[in-house]
Amino acid sequence: MRRTLLLALLLAGAATTSQAQDLLIYGGPIYTGAPAEASNGPAEFVVVRDGRVAFVGTHWALPSDLSGLTEIDLKGAALFPGFTDGHAHLDGIGWRELTLNLEGSASVAEAMARLTAWAEAHPDGPIIGRGWIETHWPEARFLTAADLDAAAPGRVVLLSRADGHAVVASSAALAAAGITADTAAPSGGEILKDEAGRPTGLLVDAAEQLVSGLAPQADPAALREAYRAGFRVEAEYGWTGVHFMSAPWRDIPLLEQMAEAGEAPLRIYNSVTPDGAAELIAGGPRSVADGRIITRAIKYYADGALGSRGAALFEPYADRPDTAGLMQIGEQEIVPLYQAALRGGIQIATHAIGDRGNASVAEWYQQALAGVAPADRPNGADVRWRIEHAQILRPSDYHWFVDLPIIASMQPSHAIGDLHFAPARLGDARLDGAYAWHSLVDLGVIVVGGSDAPVERGAPLIEFYAAVARRDLQGFQGPDWRPHEAVDRQTALKMFTLWPAYASFREDELGTIEVGKRADFTAFSVDLMTAPVADIPKGHAVLTVVDGVVVHRAD
Incomplete structure (x- = not known):
């Protein structure tokens, strides 16, 4: 009750515009990350003016002038210095939202089902995707061109492993890039091949550049x-x-x-x-x-x-x-x-x-x-x-x-x-x-x-x-x-x-x-x-x- 009354008095006349630069933040533990916190504990209030911290501390030390501040009640949430x-x-994070995302695929079969659905929804142009990782898959293997060919026949498909250091290319993509059994891997790269010496479709590190030109250039x-x-x-x-x-x-x-x-x-x-x-x-x-x-x-x-x-x-x-x-x-x-x-x-x-x-x-x-x-x-x-x-x-x-x-x-x-x-x-x-x-x-x-x-x-x-x-x-x-x-x-x-x-x-x-x-x-x-x-x-x-x-x- 006393806390509510105190805040009401403090915030009388405060601004309400959500984009305001001047803020009063309260209502949860405020971890400053500053050395003094080890002895003083979390703060209770932060005042922001002109985009910078003007006050941080307890209600006992709050400045007398709190005019023009927009109130933000944390409602029990914990505040920290900005996480970086x-x-x-950043580009990959954005493209993950706009292209085929294979993150979380539980198997080769599930990943390929996602590819088929994407191909049907996007019938034209190369298919670019990312996010698969084989370590949990029951098949316990990398993707291959044969997998991609069955899921999206005839399409140029490039699917990057989650780590970004390997890409699997469809047969159409390998052909378009001129990659054959005779293609030598560039320095710092590897072209995985099967027992017969044919490319499996997986290109590691520097070898990824062999197919990079097939990805559509974003306008x-x-x-x-x-x-x-x-x-x-x-x-x-x-x-x-x-x-x-x-x-x-x-x-x-x-x-x-x-x-x-x-x-x-x-x-x-x-x-x-x-x-x-x-x-x-x-x-x-x-x-x-x-x-x-x-x-x-x-x-x-x-x-x-x-x-x-x-x-x-x-x-x-x-x-x-x-x-x-x-x-x-x-x-x-x-x-x-x-x-x-x-x-x-x-x-x-x-x-x-x-x-x-x-x-x-x-x-x-x-x-x-x-x-x-x-x-x-x-x-x-x-x-x-x-x-x-x-x-x-x-x-x-x-x-x-x-x-x-x-x-x-x-x-x-x-x-x-x-x-x-x-x-x-x-x-x-x-x-x-x-x-x-x-x-x-x-x-x-x-x-x-x-x-x-x-x-x-x-x-x-x-x-x-x-x-x-x-x-x-x-x-x-x-x-x-x-x-x-x-x-x-x-x-x-x-x-x-x-x-x-x-x-x-x-x-x-x-x-x-x-x-x-x-x-x-x-x-x-x-x-x-x-x-x-x-x-x-x-x-x-x-x-x-x-x-x-x-x-x-x-x-």
């Missing part, structure tokens, strides 16, 4: 719609920002135009494809719309993915001894590119999943850094280079992340999906350095949390749950899946708030709820700090706020 997806593919309107869909999905999940990995260089002007036109509701930090490296280095970091779209990093690939056996390992795969994975680039090519980025003040993010891939990248980083003195770098010693995934490490290589240092950009959901096949791929011994979040954090390494969507679903609550539970969504962990590598909840919160801010050079503006910082908030129906772990992924985002503007609100 530290590694996602500007369709591409813009894909990005709109990506923004919408991410806001609904509760993300306030995305580190857009492998952002197509050709799309950067479009994203900047969308931001200037008010069509980019979230913060986007771009790490661009290598084709834009020279131009980005020459022009320097880019920022538009008051930092809504920032482009200051380049994404390279060292190896492939574990699921398709493209991740580069020191020793052969335990379940396929004839291969140790695929390196995508070599020292002589990459080190000069890294050094050019250093001289241009551009951040580097390199994909590395296997232990050999990660060790190679660390050694290349060391060479590049040693070859360009801090005085010759716009950022001096503060370069904040990243390894994306850092998935399988030798414990003896952890020191690289401390010594250089390197930011480890990791995706917790990979561990709760991969636990069903990684032991078979790696054998038990190599699991000691797999998905080693806790070990790295204990060494003082910045570990940025991400989702890798659309490789994974991309929901922040799944990612947070994976980080603290290290179990799949059914609660299964499996034998000795290194449970000690789970992290505590405070660490998980940093992985999706403060540490992504640091990795994008914005920790002074983002990552915690503190006076003067930008008003980016995420509220969930479940209290991530107190709820039973199993309940975390059952919640949903109820509020997403960026620069004080509500970009998503749910009941």
Whole structure:
């Protein structure tokens, strides 16, 4: 009763426009992520003026002037600093909404039934899809051209595996691309063939480029719609920002135009494809719309993915001894590119999943850094280079992340999906350095949390749950899946708030709820700090706020 009366008095005359920049948020625990929270506990109120935090604290310290504020009652939901997806593919998230989505297919038969239905509903043009993964299928095998041919006879079909590192092509697609039994795989790629030497239809890593020209080029309107869909999905999940990995260089002007036109509701930090490296280095970091779209990093690939056996390992795969994975680039090519980025003040993010891939990248980083003195770098010693995934490490290589240092950009959901096949791929011994979040954090390494969507679903609550539970969504962990590598909840919160801010050079503006910082908030129906772990992924985002503007609100 006293609380209701107090709020009524405080909010007398408050504005009611939903898009107002000036807010009073209350009605649930407010976790600031700031150091003082450890002793003071959650806050009760946040005041936002002009897109920045003007007050955060208890009702006893509320400012006397609360005029012009729009009230937001959390109704028991928990508020956090804005959650940032530290590694996602915004274009892929959008296209997942607009093309054939095979995510969740329980078998080859179900996936092909979806393909048949899509082909019937879309009788013209190539069929593009993504999201299948064979690890749970009763057939226990990859898709083949024969599967696609039976489901969509005569059609050009390209269906990417969930990890994006393999694509299965129909016979019509193989023929259109000129792929035969005599076609040699490009460096860093593999064309799977049957016992007779004929292509099965599965193309791994660099071999995917052999059919890339068959995908219809999106017209500007369709591409813009894909990005709109990506923004919408991410806001609904509760993300306030995305580190857009492998952002197509050709799309950067479009994203900047969308931001200037008010069509980019979230913060986007771009790490661009290598084709834009020279131009980005020459022009320097880019920022538009008051930092809504920032482009200051380049994404390279060292190896492939574990699921398709493209991740580069020191020793052969335990379940396929004839291969140790695929390196995508070599020292002589990459080190000069890294050094050019250093001289241009551009951040580097390199994909590395296997232990050999990660060790190679660390050694290349060391060479590049040693070859360009801090005085010759716009950022001096503060370069904040990243390894994306850092998935399988030798414990003896952890020191690289401390010594250089390197930011480890990791995706917790990979561990709760991969636990069903990684032991078979790696054998038990190599699991000691797999998905080693806790070990790295204990060494003082910045570990940025991400989702890798659309490789994974991309929901922040799944990612947070994976980080603290290290179990799949059914609660299964499996034998000795290194449970000690789970992290505590405070660490998980940093992985999706403060540490992504640091990795994008914005920790002074983002990552915690503190006076003067930008008003980016995420509220969930479940209290991530107190709820039973199993309940975390059952919640949903109820509020997403960026620069004080509500970009998503749910009941």
